Amino acid sequence: EAQVTQNPRYLITVTGKKLTVTCSQNMNHEYMSWYRQDPGLGLRQIYYSMNVEVTDKGDVPEGYKVSRKEKRNFPLILESPSPNQTSLYFCASSSRERDIQYFGAGTRLSVL
């Protein structure tokens, strides 16, 4: 089954403790992206990647890092999480041929 898998689904952590949210897709998609969703602000893009070793900032990249060493994986790294990064995070992917984005189930992160 074609899917985008995020882990973990829920995470509670403390300020400053480094964490990684993993994202993996099994559709051989070139494009991957991370969004965060906050009440009243909608979904905002954090980072995106157009292919392996090609990443770029989205609208709200501060405090986040990403890497794209393999086509299927696009982890989101929070080196020193802060409470304002408490949010619902979504990973998405799409192919160059079909301009449809597939989203993961989401990761709900709470930073205390």
Add this chain to the structure above:
Amino acid sequence: DAKTTQPPSMDCAEGRAANLPCNHSTISGNEYVYWYRQIHSQGPQYIIHGLKNNETNEMASLIITEDRKSSTLILPHATLRDTAVYYCIVRVALGGGNEKLTFGTGTRLTIIP
């Protein structure tokens, strides 16, 4: 990407057709109309997209007016599982660039038993 306007909320009786309108009066000739939905706090789900012709798939139909300034998403036989926030998005289908989706506030559709 062109701006879209949707009603904030709508109700529809179970089993009836749900018709969700979207205005996009500033749409450009190369911009597509996309519809996604988000059920509760799940990941957004693609429904359908089109350029100027009406489109139909297993989930829904998309009717785009001749001047392309508005469109309607039709769920032919709504079920309780169709309760969600529906987003109308207008964008250029670039392919190979940043394919960021700009989600507005959408329409909260509630299916009534």
